[in-house]
Every structure is written in C-alpha cells, then in structure tokens.
Amino acid sequence: MTIRKKTRNTSLAKRSWQKFIQNRMAILGLIGLVLIIAACLAAPLLTNYDPTLIDPSIRGLSPSREHLLGTDRLGRDIFARILYGGRWSIMIGVIAAMGANLLGAALGCIAGYYGGKVDSVLVSIQEMLSIFPGTLINMLCIGFMGKSVRNLLLIFTFTGWPGVMRIVRGRILSLKQEPYVESCRANGIGGMSIMFHHLLPNTLGPIIVNSTMNVAGYILSEAALSYLGLGVPDNVPTWGNIINAAKRLDIVQTLPMLWLAPAAAICLFVLSINFFGDGLRDALDPSSK
Amino acid sequence: MQENDHILRVQDLKTDFKVGRRTVHAVNGVTFDVRRGKTLCIVGESGCGKSVTAHSIMQLLPPNGTIAGGTISYYTRDGACEILSNYKRSGPRMRAIRGKEISMIFQDPMSTLNPVYTVGSQIMEMLKKHEKVSKAEGKARIIRLLGELGIPNPEIRYDQYPHEFSGGMKQRIMIAIAMICNPTLLIADEPTTALDVTIQAQILDLIRKMQESYGTSVILITHNMGIVVEIADDVAVMYMGRIVEFGSVQQIFSHPVHPYTRALMRSVPVLGMNKDQELAVIEGTTPDASTVFTGCEFAERCECARPECFHRFPKDTEIEAGHRVRCLLYEEGGEENG
Numbered sequence: 105m106t107i108r109k110k111t112r113n114t115s116l117a118k119r120s121w122q123k124f125i126q127n128r129m130a131i132l133g134l135i136g137l138v139l140i141i142a143a144c145l146a147a148p149l150l151t152n153y154d155p156t157l158i159d160p161s162i163r164g165l166s167p168s169r170e171h172l173l174g175t176d177r178l179g180r181d182i183f184a185r186i187l188y189g190g191r192w193s194i195m196i197g198v199i200a201a202m203g204a205n206l207l208g209a210a211l212g213c214i215a216g217y218y219g220g221k222v223d224s225v226l227v228s229i230q231e232m233l234s235i236f237p238g239t240l241i242n243m244l245c246i247g248f249m250g251k252s253v254r255n256l257l258l259i260f261t262f263t264g265w266p267g268v269m270r271i272v273r274g275r276i277l278s279l280k281q282e283p284y285v286e287s288c289r290a291n292g293i294g295g296m297s298i299m300f301h302h303l304l305p306n307t308l309g310p311i312i313v314n315s316t317m318n319v320a321g322y323i324l325s326e327a328a329l330s331y332l333g334l335g336v337p338d339n340v341p342t343w344g345n346i347i348n349a350a351k352r353l354d355i356v357q358t359l360p361m362l363w364l365a366p367a368a369a370i371c372l373f374v375l376s377i378n379f380f381g382d383g384l385r386d387a388l389d390p391s392s393k
Numbered sequence: 394m395q396e397n398d399h400i401l402r403v404q405d406l407k408t409d410f411k412v413g414r415r416t417v418h419a420v421n422g423v424t425f426d427v428r429r430g431k432t433l434c435i436v437g438e439s440g441c442g443k444s445v446t447a448h449s450i451m452q453l454l455p456p457n458g459t460i461a462g463g464t465i466s467y468y469t470r471d472g473a474c475e476i477l478s479n480y481k482r483s484g485p486r487m488r489a490i491r492g493k494e495i496s497m498i499f500q501d502p503m504s505t506l507n508p509v510y511t512v513g514s515q516i517m518e519m520l521k522k523h524e525k526v527s528k529a530e531g532k533a534r535i536i537r538l539l540g541e542l543g544i545p546n547p548e549i550r551y552d553q554y555p556h557e558f559s560g561g562m563k564q565r566i567m568i569a570i571a572m573i574c575n576p577t578l579l580i581a582d583e584p585t586t587a588l589d590v591t592i593q594a595q596i597l598d599l600i601r602k603m604q605e606s607y608g609t610s611v612i613l614i615t616h617n618m619g620i621v622v623e624i625a626d627d628v629a630v631m632y633m634g635r636i637v638e639f640g641s642v643q644q645i646f647s648h649p650v651h652p653y654t655r656a657l658m659r660s661v662p663v664l665g666m667n668k669d670q671e672l673a674v675i676e677g678t679t680p681d682a683s684t685v686f687t688g689c690e691f692a693e694r695c696e697c698a699r700p701e702c703f704h705r706f707p708k709d710t711e712i713e714a715g716h717r718v719r720c721l722l723y724e725e726g727g728e729e730n731g
Binding site: 282283284286287288289290291292293294295301302305306308 | 397451453483487488489490491492493496497499500501504506507508509510519522523567569570724
C-alpha cells in the first residue's frame with residue numbers, strides 16, 4: 105500500500121503540474137487563455153449582435169450601453185466582431201501551429217534518425233525556408249494561391265516547420281545514441297517504431313512548448329497579413345481583419361475602438377500564451393528546478 | 394561433434410570498422426561454438442573485440458562496422474540452420490530473430506530503458522512484437538516473470554516508470570525484457586559491470602537460474618575472471634580481436650597455457666592471499682587497434698616471447714580435446730617452456 109501511494113505522487117505529469125502551478129505568471133497566462141477562449145466560445149451568450157450584419161443606420165457609434173465597444177463604419181458591433189473574430193484567429197493559430205509542428209516533428213525525426221543523405225536534403229530545405237523572411241514568403245504564397253482560410257493554414261504549415269524540425273532533429277541526434285535504442289534494436293523492434301514510438305515521445309516537451317509559442321506567432325502573422333489585406337477573406341472576421349478596417353488615418357482618429365479593441369485582444373491573448381508557454385517549458389524541462 | 398549440441402557456431406568471423414580512411418580489424422578470425430544450454434564466457438580487456446563479436450552476432454554493428462568475412466550459423470530449436478551473417482542487418486529475418494531467438498542485455502541498465510514508458514509496457518511491447526498474446530495473458534506472464542526475477546510487488550512495479558527503479562532492479566527488468574519471449578540464446582554484454590558487487594552476485598545468480606529453468610544458452614562477456622569461474626562452462630580468452638585460448642572452464646582455470654591467460658589469472662586478487670603481495674601486472678598497454686602486426690599480437694608484452702614470435706603468426710593448436718590455444722610455444726614441433 106505504501107508503495108502505491110508513493111508512486112502516485114511521483115508520476116511525471118503530476119510533478120510537472122506541481123512545478124507549473126508554482127509559477128505565478130504561468131497561472132496568470134493560463135487564466136487569461138481560458139477567459140479569452142471561453143468568451144469567444146460563449147459569444148452568442150455575451151452579445152446579441154451578428155458580427156457580419158451591416159446596418160447603415162448605426163454607423164460609427166461610440167461605445168454605449170447597447171454597443172459596448174461601439175460600431176464600425178458599416179454599422180457592425182465591434183464587441184461581437186471581436187468575440188466571433190477571436191474564434192477564427194485562435195482556430196487559425198492553433199491549427200497552423202499543430203500542422204507545422206506535426207510536420208516538423210515527423211521530418212525532424214526522420215532526418216535525425218536516418219542521418220546521411222535524407223538528413224542533408226531535409227536540412228537544406230529547412231535552411232532555404234529559414235533564410236527567407238517569413239512574412240514575404242507568406243505574402244508571395246497568398247498572392248499565388250488566393251485569399252482563403254484553408255490556403256492560409258496550408259501556407260503556415262508548409263513554411264512553419266523548420267523551427268520545430270531543428271529542435272526535434274537535434275534531440276533525436278543525441279537520443280539515438282542512448283543505450284535503450286540499441287536495446288530496442290537488439291530486441292527486434294523496427295526503425296519506424298523506434299523513431300515514432302520510442303524517440304519522439306522523449307522530445308514531446310520541447311514540441312509542446314514550441315507549439316504553444318507558435319500559436320501566438322501565427323495569430324500575429326495572421327493579423328499582420330490581414331492588416332496588409334493579404335490574410336483571410338474580408339467576410340471572415342478575424343482580429344487582424346478588424347484592424348484592417350482601421351488603415352485610414354481619419355478612422356484611426358475618429359474611431360479609436362475599431363483598432364484599440366482588437367489590438368488589445370491580440371496583445372492579451374499573445375501575452376497569455378507566452379506566459380503559459382514559458383511556464384510549460386520550465387515545468388517540462390527536467391533539468392530546470 | 395553433432396550439430397545438435399550447438400546453438401551457435403561462429404567460424405572465422407572478421408569484423409572491420411572504417412575510421413576515417415583507415416580500416417580497423419576489430420575482430421580478426423574468431424571461431425567458437427556455443428553449446429546448447431551452456432554458458433560461454435568471452436573474457437578480455439577493453440578493446441579486445443569481445444563486444445564487437447557479440448554485436449556482430451546480433452548484426453547490431455554501428456554503420457561504419459561491417460562483417461568482412463566468416464560465417465555465423467545459428468541452429469534453431471528444430472535443428473534448422475540459419476546463417477545470420479548472410480541476413481541483411483535490419484531486414485525482417487534478422488528482426489524476427491532478435492529478441493525472439495537471440496536476445497541481449499547490456500552493460501548500463503540505467504539508460505537501457507526508455508524513460509517515458511512504464512516498464513510493464515516496455516516488456517509488453519517485446520512480447521507483442523514476437524508472439525500473439527492477449528493483453529491480460531501477456532500481463533500475467535510478465536508479472537510472473539518479474540516475480541521469478543525477484544522483483545517485489547510485481548503487480549505494482551508493472552505500472553511504474555524506469556526512474557522509480559534502482560540499478561539492480563533495472564537490470565532485472567532488462568533480463569525480463571530479454572527473457573520474456575523465452576529465447577534460446579542470451580547474450581549478456583558485461584551485465585554486471587555498472588552494478589555494485591553485492592548486486593552483481595544476485596544478477597549472476599538470476600542469469601544462472603533463468604538458464605536452468607528455461608534451458609537458455611548464454612554468452613557472457615566480461616573482463617572479470619571472478620565471474621568467469623563462477624558461471625562459465627566454456628571460456629574464450631580474447632586479445633586484439635582474436636581468441637588466444639579456448640576451452641572448458643576446468644581446462645582454462647586448472648591448466649591455462651597461453652601466456653596471456655596466465656598473466657590475467659595472476660592479476661586477479663584471490664581471497665586469502667598474502668596482503669603484502671603485489672598483484673602481477675601485464676607489462677605495457679594494449680596496442681592500438683589499427684596496428685599492423687607481423688607476428689603474434691601479444692609478443693611484445695609476453696614474458697615467454699621468442700624471436701620468432703615477432704615474425705610468424707601463430708595458428709590455433711588443439712592441445713587437448715576442446716582446448717585450443719593460439720601460441721607458437723604450443724605449435725607442432727614447438728615445446729612448452731613457459
């Protein structure tokens with residue numbers, strides 16, 4: 105009985121969790137994340153307005169009781185647009201981060217484990233992708249492929265994998281020297297199984313941390329591209345698209361809520377995610393106390 | 394000799410490593426047999442090629458190592474002969490043999506288990522890889538084996554992670570992984586070197602016990618003569634990639650003939666020996682593995698070396714049934730004067 109009790113307490117997940125909750129900033133980040141995501145998901149409960157409904161009679165209103173953050177130049181409620189836009193922005197960030205990290209992890213695994221020619225080819229591609237400025241590549245690709253959420257996700261995935269690929273490859277290079285890999289091979293376990301079943305889980309910590317940070321990065325990239333008019337189509341409300349409307353100087357001056365509110369949403373979300381990611385990294389890194 | 398007595402026959406095995414542009418002959422014409430149900434100890438100092446021999450048998454050499462010559466024949470339970478040295482190193486046939494027919498335990502138990510999985514699931518993976526068993530049946534079998542290996546509370550230990558085990562316990566888990574599919578040959582590459590002395594004895598006892606209850610043959614690689622005398626049936630003494638003396642444990646220990654074997658014996662402390670007496674040392678150091686020899690490799694450190702030793706390669710000479718030595722002193726016409 106005593107042994108069983110002890111085991112429960114020392115499980116790796118539990119220790120990481122304890123380390124995580126001792127980190128105040130990380131908890132703050134987690135709370136921020138949960139609040140923002142919950143608000144976005146509960147948008148229909150928090151506002152009665154349709155984010156895409158154009159109503160010329162209420163154009164450019166200042167914040168009031170009916171319209172918490174006012175309305176934009178087409179008479180759409182800004183508060184509703186930010187809540188519904190958050191759904192799109194966060195979804196784009198999360199899916200793009202997952203895609204890029206899955207692809208990067210798989211390629212990093214293959215490059216690190218097999219080495220040799222496969223490795224050189226993958227590393228060269230990775231380097232070529234990394235030397236181009238990210239925004240430029242994204243803009244070029246959008247230009248070729250056209251504006252749509254699906255295209256944006258594809259582009260983020262296929263240009264975003266180098267970072268995590270480098271991390272995973274480096275980890276695999278050192279992990280494959282571990283005696284347990286030799287032991288696996290001595291027991292007749294094949295290369296695929298060693299790579300993805302035995303080695304990859306050992307790199308999960310850095311991958312998770314990198315993914316959370318990437319979510320923030322992709323939300324920012326999406327906002328930047330949308331502000332330039334090269335992101336998602338105009339009819340999709342994302343935080344970046346909402347700011348896009350505030351390109352003209354007179355609007356910046358007369359309708360401050362139109363850009364202040366989505367900018368604040370982006371800032372808060374990205375900040376929360378970064379705090380959360382930092383906390384995760386410290387909690388999952390076995391060498392940090 | 395009948396083939397049936399043997400489980401593994403290694404003939405003239407040569408293993409080369411490419412280091413930069415040079416080729417190093419790590420194993421240079423090694424010949425030995427492993428008898429069914431018996432233990433062969435391969436003894437030698439660091440770098441003499443004993444581990445490379447084991448890795449060659451398992452085809453687990455690093456990418457720059459190749460089997461350059463010789464044959465490794467493995468005789469299965471039903472007497473079929475598989476030439477392991479002809480199989481592709483990570484091909485399906487070799488993979489089917491590894492773990493199922495021949496399995497291996499390694500020197501450092503602290504890092505031979507994957508830290509992210511419970512030990513139970515790691516043993517289960519092995520079992521499922523080679524045999525069709527249901528989960529419950531497999532788990533029962535694993536827990537029974539863990540119990541046999543002297544692991545207390547095997548049901549609880551099954552669900553624990555490697556970091557919750559001590560070194561000796563981890564080595565028991567490694568033995569469990571190696572034994573779960575009931576292999577016919579177990580290769581133990583210095584299984585006790587990383588453990589402290591009391592645990593060493595326990596692990597050796599376990600290997601012997603497993604061997605008795607499952608009829609497994611064992612190749613045990615060690616540099617510790619004390620272990621050899623305790624566990625071996627046959628002994629192969631290796632020096633610079635060659636077997637210099639091979640024989641049964643009685644032959645080797647009561648009548649060692651090769652000067653290297655004798656020197657090794659003298660350098661081992663014996664319980665009850667005079668405390669003030671200095672242990673004998675073997676003069677000099679092991680030559681670099683890439684040295685090119687024109688004669689006996691041991692000649693320059695050998696206290697019985699004669700001028701011809703430096704110019705002529707010795708051949709294997711059988712001095713009694715099953716006891717062969719590779720030394721010019723014992724070759725046809727030569728006489729013993731050691």
